[in-house]
Structures are given as structure tokens and as C-alpha cells.
Amino acid sequence: MADAVAIYWIASAIYGTFFMVAFAYIFSPPTNAPKFFLRHKEIACPGRKRIVLAGDSITHGHVGSDYSILLKRRLEKSGHVADIINAGINSRLAWNILQDIDDIVACNPDHVTILIGTNDVHSTLDPFNEKMYIKQWKLPQVPDAAWYRKNIEEIISTLKDLTKARIAILSLPTIGENPDDPAFQAGQSYSRIAKEVATSTGVTYLPLCEMMTARVKERPSKTRYSARRQYTMQLVQMFLHYHGVPYSWISRAFKFRFHVDFLHLNNAGARMVAELIEKFVLGDGMVTAAVAPRKIKRSGFLVRQIPASISVDATTTLVPKHLDPEGIRMGFLMGMISVDGFKAICHLDEPMTLASFAKKIGWDEAKATSMARHLLEQDLIGIA
Numbered sequence: 043m044a045d046a047v048a049i050y051w052i053a054s055a056i057y058g059t060f061f062m063v064a065f066a067y068i069f070s071p072p073t074n075a076p077k078f079f080l081r082h083k084e085i086a087c088p089g090r091k092r093i094v095l096a097g098d099s100i101t102h103g104h105v106g107s108d109y110s111i112l113l114k115r116r117l118e119k120s121g122h123v124a125d126i127i128n129a130g131i132n133s134r135l136a137w138n139i140l141q142d143i144d145d146i147v148a149c150n151p152d153h154v155t156i157l158i159g160t161n162d163v164h165s166t167l168d169p170f171n172e173k174m175y176i177k178q179w180k181l182p183q184v185p186d187a188a189w190y191r192k193n194i195e196e197i198i199s200t201l202k203d204l205t206k207a208r209i210a211i212l213s214l215p216t217i218g219e220n221p222d223d224p225a226f227q228a229g230q231s232y233s234r235i236a237k238e239v240a241t242s243t244g245v246t247y248l249p250l251c252e253m254m255t256a257r258v259k260e261r262p263s264k265t266r267y268s269a270r271r272q273y274t275m276q277l278v279q280m281f282l283h284y285h286g287v288p289y290s291w292i293s294r295a296f297k298f299r300f301h302v303d304f305l306h307l308n309n310a311g312a313r314m315v316a317e318l319i320e321k322f323v324l325g326d327g328m329v330t331a332a333v334a335p336r337k338i339k340r341s342g343f344l345v346r347q348i349p350a351s352i353s354v355d356a357t358t359t360l361v362p363k364h365l366d367p368e369g370i371r372m373g374f375l376m377g378m379i380s381v382d383g384f385k386a387i388c389h390l391d392e393p394m395t396l397a398s399f400a401k402k403i404g405w406d407e408a409k410a411t412s413m414a415r416h417l418l419e420q421d422l423i424g425i426a
Contacts, residue, residue, distance in 0.1 A: 072128035076145040091124040097157040101130025106306030112316035136193035151207040159232045162190045198243045210322045213251035218304040219263030248318040265297045275303040356397040359426035362390045
């Protein structure tokens with residue numbers, strides 16, 4: 043009996059710890075959030091385009107499929123490199139982006155995409171939602187369509203005044219997949235506002251809502267729930283996913299094609315967002331990698347010894363490996379790569395002699411040689 047009680051409490055403690063870790067992860071900022079980028083921008087990779095993705099939990103990517111990761115993979119697959127900065131935060135309204143726009147401006151972006159408004163719509167669907175958002179964010183007024191329009195106009199105006207970025211605004215993903223649902227129709231009206239603002243301000247408009255609506259109307263959702271059950275469905279899908287159930291299975295269980303609940307996207311929905319943004323950023327001419335990027339192992343690096351016959355001196359030509367930027371960031375965050383190592387990998391963006399590398403990074407030749415040998419041993423760079 044005592045053994046059974048002990049096992050019960052041990053299992054409860056383990057499960058409780060798992061639950062708290064999962065909960066903390068859901069609400070933690072992305073590892074490529076603006077504040078992280080700004081904290082370490084002295085080691086930002088030179089020559090890369092900076093793409094800021096501004097939005098809510100759909101952009102944040104911890105409650106549904108993360109389209110920022112899909113976008114990065116699509117760009118890398120086609121040989122393009124960029125710093126992708128995820129400025130998405132759970133539960134945000136358009137007003138919240140305006141409050142934190144200084145962080146976006148400070149990133150000095152080349153492109154900014156705006157996918158915001160789902161929570162603005164959600165706040166109008168039920169008095170409970172309205173009170174919750176007002177209390178959570180201490181909103182200065184009751185959210186409505188006119189306030190949404192005003193806020194996205196100010197967001198775009200501020201970005202145009204304070205940055206040189208190309209700006210695109212996306213229409214909203216559909217709310218659910220039943221065209222007859224009032225929540226679905228409310229989302230359509232807010233998407234029309236986004237389109238009107240894009241036209242009046244002269245920024246690029248990416249028709250996500252129109253694409254998704256066309257596909258949904260081919261085969262409307264047959265879910266027996268309404269958008270009023272959103273919180274219940276969201277809790278269920280989060281519980282299932284963080285217990286190992288893929289989003290695709292959850293979508294099938296709820297009879298969705300592009301969602302995991304009424305607001306958040308599965309891989310198919312996130313892929314539509316990534317495709318639209320990819321076409322937008324490639325239209326401005328992205329930096330192309332010399333060779334196709336390759337993934338690095340997230341759990342560690344295989345160390346190899348440099349053959350004694352290979353010498354590293356001022357005339358040695360160092361060659362970049364074009365590693366996965368997110369993998370490098372994760373290695374840095376986990377303490378597997380030092381600040382100097384991270385800085386060296388980022389600055390070695392093309393083949394160059396060790397002397398040129400030392401001059402570019404601002405180190406003396408001895409330090410540059412030591413770091414080059416270390417990175418060669420870790421197979422993070424090559425030599426010609």
C-alpha cells in the first residue's frame with residue numbers, strides 16, 4: 043500500500059512538473075522575438091534581410107502550427123537566407139502591437155508583415171470575451187471595428203515614418219470553417235477592413251482570408267460546435283498536442299481542414315500564410331546563399347580533429363557552412379556556442395582569408411586563428 047501511495051505521488055509530481063513546463067512554454071516569447079534580437083544585435087548576421095512578423099498567437103506559434111518556422115524552411119530550401127524575427131504574442135489585439143512598435147522599429151527591418159485582428163473579432167462575439175480582453179490588456183476602450191481600423195492605420199503609418207521596410211498586411215484567417223457561422227462572417231468583415239487600409243495606405247495586401255474562404259466553401263466544416271465553445275476546444279487541443287498528439291489528428295477529430303480550433307491554424311493553414319509571405323519577401327530580391335543551407339544537430343556537435351597536415355594562418359581561406367540560423371541561435375541559448383563563436387559564424391558569410399576575417403570582425407590575428415581552429419574542429423566552418 044505504501045509503495046502504491048509513493049508511486050502515485052511521484053507520478054503526480056512528474057505530471058505536475060510536465061504541465062507547468064508546457065504551460066510556461068505556451069506563454070513564453072519565441073526564441074527569435076524582437077527583444078532577443080535587440081539584446082544580441084551586435085552579433086546579428088551581416089548582409090541578411092530582416093523580416094519581422096507582427097501578430098498574435100497565430101504568429102507566436104505556441105498554440106497552433108508555427109508559420110514562421112515554415113517560412114524559414116521554405117526560404118532556406120530555395121537557397122535564401124534571412125533573419126526572421128517573430129513579433130507575435132498570444133491574445134494580442136491590434137492596439138497591443140501599437141504599444142510595442144518601438145521594438146519592431148529598433149530591429150531596423152527590411153520587411154514587416156502584419157497578421158492581426160483575430161482577437162479584435164473574438165472580443166466582439168461575446169460579452170465575456172469583451173470583458174476578458176479589456177481586463178487582460180487594460181484596454182482604453184471597448185474593442186470594435188472602427189478602433190481596429192484606426193489601430194492598423196497607425197501601425198502602418200508609424201512603420202512607414204520610422205523604417206524603410208516594405209510592409210504587407212494579411213487578411214485574417216477564417217474563424218472556423220462554417221460560412222454560415224456569425225463568427226466566420228464577422229471575421230470576413232474585419233478582413234475587408236484590412237484590405238481597405240492596405241489600399242488607402244499603399245502597402246502590400248496578402249489575401250489570406252480570400253484564399254482560405256475559397257477552399258473552405260469547397261468543403262465546409264461539419265463540426266457540431268460553434269465559436270462560442272472556442273475556449274473549451276482550445277484547452278482540449280492544447281492538452282492533446284502537448285501530450286504528443288499531432289495537430290493534423292486534432293484537426294480531423296474536430297473536423298477542420300485548416301484549424302486546430304476556431305482561431306488557430308494547423309500545418310495546412312500555416313502553410314498558406316508562409317506561402318503568401320514567401321512570395322512577398324522574394325519579390326524584393328533576397329540574399330542568396332552560395333550553397334544550399336544544411337541543418338545542424340540541436341543536441342550537440344560532433345567534434346573532429348583537424349589533421350596535423352592542415353595549417354591555419356593568415357592566408358588560409360575560411361568557408362562558411364551556411365548553417366540553419368535557428369539551430370545556431372538555439373545552440374547559443376543552450377550554452378553550446380559562445381558569444382564569440384556565434385559572432386564568428388554570423389560574420390563569416392562568404393569565403394575569405396583568415397586575415398580578412400580578423401579585420402572584418404575586429405579581432406587580432408591570434409584570437410581569429412584560435413576561433414577558426416575551434417570552429418573547424420566542431421565542423422561549423424570549412425577551409426578551401
